[in-house]
Amino acid sequence: MATQETQTPRVSIDPATSVGIVALTVADLDRSVAYYTDAIGLTVLERVGPEAILGVAVTPLLALREHRDALPWLTDRMTGLYHFAILAPTRQDLGRWLEHYLSTSNPPPGQGDHYVSEAFYLRDPDGHGIEVYADRPREGWHWSNGLVHMGTDPVDVRGLLTEARKVHAAWTGLPPGTTMGHVHLQVGDIAPADAFYHRVLGFDVTAHMPSALFVSAGGYHHHLGLNTWHSRGAGPAPADTASLRFFTLALPTDEALAAVRDRLVAANIGFGERDGMVVVADPWQNQIILHVGRVDPDRARELSRNF
Numbered sequence: 469m470a471t472q473e474t475q476t477p478r479v480s481i482d483p484a485t486s487v488g489i490v491a492l493t494v495a496d497l498d499r500s501v502a503y504y505t506d507a508i509g510l511t512v513l514e515r516v517g518p519e520a521i522l523g524v525a526v527t528p529l530l531a532l533r534e535h536r537d538a539l540p541w542l543t544d545r546m547t548g549l550y551h552f553a554i555l556a557p558t559r560q561d562l563g564r565w566l567e568h569y570l571s572t573s574n575p576p577p578g579q580g581d582h583y584v585s586e587a588f589y590l591r592d593p594d595g596h597g598i599e600v601y602a603d604r605p606r607e608g609w610h611w612s613n614g615l616v617h618m619g620t621d622p623v624d625v626r627g628l629l630t631e632a633r634k635v636h637a638a639w640t641g642l643p644p645g646t647t648m649g650h651v652h653l654q655v656g657d658i659a660p661a662d663a664f665y666h667r668v669l670g671f672d673v674t675a676h677m678p679s680a681l682f683v684s685a686g687g688y689h690h691h692l693g694l695n696t697w698h699s700r701g702a703g704p705a706p707a708d709t710a711s712l713r714f715f716t717l718a719l720p721t722d723e724a725l726a727a728v729r730d731r732l733v734a735a736n737i738g739f740g741e742r743d744g745m746v747v748v749a750d751p752w753q754n755q756i757i758l759h760v761g762r763v764d765p766d767r768a769r770e771l772s773r774n775f
Contacts, residue, residue, distance in 0.1 A: 481670030483686030551597030555649030563632030
């Protein structure tokens with residue numbers, strides 16, 4: 469990885485880059501679809517055979533593929549998904565989701581006020597980590613020397629529920645405008661994670677510590693989190709484990725995608741190309757699909773079936 473850093477000039481990824489969809493394997497598709505629709509508030513956009521695409525309105529966010537009787541995902545000693553993060557449009561929307569979730573029979577969520585956002589943490593029936601969150605206004609984020617101030621305090625749950633109850637309408641699921649805000653990965657070592665995601669793909673570092681790195685495009689607090697809290701020195705999960713299949717990064721233009729491709733070439737990192745997309749694996753074999761434009765239902769279907 470040191471060769472990458474010396475040979476690859478530091479160029480930021482296009483500031484309009486965002487996360488597209490996340491694809492997972494699950495042990496029981498019926499069980500997972502029920503969880504994501506009932507507890508999380510996603511909608512089934514398409515379900516064919518062992519696969520389902522879920523999202524909000526017409527925006528796909530999650531692709532599920534059944535791997536019958538797959539072992540549950542365990543955070544210890546595996547690299548892969550730490551959590552994916554569903555971003556609600558407003559604080560009130562987050563409160564409405566929380567009010568709904570607390571009315572279900574699911575376990576109470578974990579929580580964290582991270583100063584830039586308020587978040588709740590869950591695990592699905594296969595052990596996949598989920599965050600549901602809302603951002604605080606950007607003008608209230610505090611930056612110093614290019615790094616954003618983040619931490620973990622208790623969430624003002626009472627305030628969120630008070631906001632939610634100002635809306636006198638039945639809960640019908642997560643609202644239009646909900647997106648996949650970020651993806652957080654377990655990796656084996658922070659240095660190669662920095663080399664790949666920061667130096668080569670071009671994400672800007674927004675926070676770091678010896679055991680974690682946070683990177684983003686366009687001044688967001690983070691589009692990707694990378695940590696070694698349970699995975700230092702580990703490798704990918706066994707093939708019979710419910711796990712991350714891939715996630716996508718949406719770039720705004722062909723030129724922005726070509727710039728990332730050129731950096732991969734310069735860094736001697738192998739990748740594939742298919743139908744205008746770039747497919748690359750990070751040092752722990754997490755598969756990333758880079759494409760231009762938003763993921764619509766047709767593209768989500770194509771991705772889920774072919775990768």
